[in-house]
Amino acid sequence: MNNLWQAFFISLIITALLGPLLIPLLKRLKFGQNIRSDGPSRHLQKAGTPTMGGVMFLAGTAVSGLILSRGLSDGIIVLIVIVGFGLIGFIDDYLKVVLKRSLGLRAREKLLWQILLAAGLAYWVVYGMGRGTEIVLPFSGFFTSGGIQLDLGWWPFMAFTLVVVVGAANAVNLTDGLDGLAAGVSMITALALMMIALLVHKEGVAVSMAALSGGCLGFLFFNRHPASVFMGDTGSLAIGGGLGAAAVITRSELFFVIIGGVFVLETLSVIIQVISFQTTGRRLFRMSPLHHHFELGGWSENRVVLTFWASTLILAVIGLAGYYGVY
Numbered sequence: 001m002n003n004l005w006q007a008f009f010i011s012l013i014i015t016a017l018l019g020p021l022l023i024p025l026l027k028r029l030k031f032g033q034n035i036r037s038d039g040p041s042r043h044l045q046k047a048g049t050p051t052m053g054g055v056m057f058l059a060g061t062a063v064s065g066l067i068l069s070r071g072l073s074d075g076i077i078v079l080i081v082i083v084g085f086g087l088i089g090f091i092d093d094y095l096k097v098v099l100k101r102s103l104g105l106r107a108r109e110k111l112l113w114q115i116l117l118a119a120g121l122a123y124w125v126v127y128g129m130g131r132g133t134e135i136v137l138p139f140s141g142f143f144t145s146g147g148i149q150l151d152l153g154w155w156p157f158m159a160f161t162l163v164v165v166v167g168a169a170n171a172v173n174l175t176d177g178l179d180g181l182a183a184g185v186s187m188i189t190a191l192a193l194m195m196i197a198l199l200v201h202k203e204g205v206a207v208s209m210a211a212l213s214g215g216c217l218g219f220l221f222f223n224r225h226p227a228s229v230f231m232g233d234t235g236s237l238a239i240g241g242g243l244g245a246a247a248v249i250t251r252s253e254l255f256f257v258i259i260g261g262v263f264v265l266e267t268l269s270v271i272i273q274v275i276s277f278q279t280t281g282r283r284l285f286r287m288s289p290l291h292h293h294f295e296l297g298g299w300s301e302n303r304v305v306l307t308f309w310a311s312t313l314i315l316a317v318i319g320l321a322g323y324y325g326v327y
Contacts, residue, residue, distance in 0.1 A: 004194065007068045007207045008214035014060035015218025019053075023222060023229050026050035031097045049227060052093045054235020056222075057183075057215030058086045061242075064211040075204025077124060078245045082212065084117045085169050085241030089233030097232075104233070114166045114241070121245055122161035126154065129249070133157035136251050138258060141325025149251075164253045169240030171263035174270060174289045176236040178301050179225035181291060184309045185262050186239045187216035192259045192316035193246045199327055205246050212242055225301055259319035262312050266290050 027050050062083055069075030092104035104110075125131040133152045140148035152160060176182035194209035216239070222229045231239075240263075247256035257264055269290035276284045286296040294304045 003068050003203070003207055004210040007064045007210040008217075010067065011057070011060040011064035011211040011214035012218040014063055015057045015215045016221055018056040018059060019218075019222045019229070022053065022056055023050055026052060026229065029098075049230055051097060051230040051232040052090065052234050053219065053222065053229035054086065054089065054231035054233075054238060056229075057212075057219045057231075057235065058083065058238050060215040060218060061208070061211045061238075064214065065208045068207045068211070069204050072204025072207065074129065074202050074249050075206075075208045077121065077129075077249065078205055078208040078242055081117060081121055081165070081245040082208070082238045082242035085114065086234055086238030088113050088117075089173075089235065089237035092237075093232040093234050111166070114169060114237075115162055117241065118162045118165035118244070119158060121165060121248060122158045125249055126157065131249065131251070134251065135160070135253055136255075136326055138255050138319070138322030139324070141323065141327075145325060147326035160253070161248050164248060164256070165241060165244035167267070168244035168247070168256070168260065168263065169237045171260070171267045172240035172243070173233060173236040175263055175266045175291070176231060177289060178291050178295075178305050179227035180220055180223050181305045181308060182236055182239070183216045183220050183223050183231065184305065185260075185312045186243065187213045187220070188309065188312045188316055189243055189256075189260050189263075190216065190239075190246075192320060193243060193250070193252065193256065195320060196252045196255065196323065197246065197250050199323060200250050200252075202250050205249050208242065209246055212239065225305070255319045255322055258322065259312075259316045261315040262308050269293065 031050055031052055062079055065075060065079045069079065088110060092110060095101040096104040126133060133154055134149040135152060137148045172182055172186060175185060190209045190213035194206045194213065197206035197209060219231065223231065243260065247253045266289040269285055269288045273283055273285050273288040276282055285293040287293055291304050291308065295301065
């Protein structure tokens with residue numbers, strides 16, 4: 001437990017100290033956020049707010065995790081995935097913000113690198129760590145001692161891992177649309193996955209999740225409303241990739257779907273909106289992702305963010321309860 005507290009606070013302190021150094025630099029370099037013209041009108045005033053701030057907590061998480069994950073290979077693997085996805089996001093942000101290429105990395109390029117990282121994770125956890133290809137059904141411990149595990153076999157497990165990790169990375173990216181929203185939801189989710197990692201004796205994963213949650217809290221000092229910096233794809237892809245990797249290593253993928261329910265709903269709102277508009281010409285939501293639907297319904301930005309944080313806390317408790325009798 002001492003390692004977890006140390007990982008949390010080292011990451012938090014590094015992130016908090018980097019803020020006053022990095023944010024003015026991003027402003028001087030004019031690394032400002034572009035705001036979608038079709039979004040809520042009050043967001044237009046955020047144009048020019050420095051982005052790529054995910055570098056702050058990415059550094060805090062990586063340094064803290066490396067210091068305290070020595071000898072814990074599972075933690076190092078999670079950190080590699082975090083940094084790898086963060087690098088993809090950084091390149092994308094750099095192309096969009098610095099080189100003014102409006103779409104950044106091409107979608108297929110970004111997806112290809114994400115798939116390669118997730119596939120490497122799947123191969124390593126099965127053949128390098130001996131994790132196996134089983135997944136655990138939440139709440140099954142209430143009915144069967146030890147819970148119910150389904151062995152997917154290698155190729156279905158590979159595909160499942162790709163969906164979990166790549167899906168998580170892009171789900172966090174979609175959620176990152178309001179000040180403090182993605183960072184707060186991610187902090188709570190990471191803490192829940194930390195507790196799961198402790199339950200299944202994956203101390204390295206627990207350390208990496210403690211570091212990630214501390215970094216997210218440190219980032220919230222600057223990203224809460226009104227935000228002085230945004231995380232960009234650098235931060236959102238790193239967070240999502242790391243959360244997905246932790247879920248895969250701890251065999252908690254289906255629990256992660258519950259705990260990260262806000263991410264799931266944000267993603268589903270986009271998918272449903274696109275399908276509905278293309279098939280019927282109608283939009284089911286005022287705007288997607290889901291947080292914009294509530295904004296356009298008259299909710300303040302703070303009300304949406306606090307509601308989504310509270311919902312994540314409730315979902316985390318439900319997800320952890322699903323572990324009863326499993327281990």
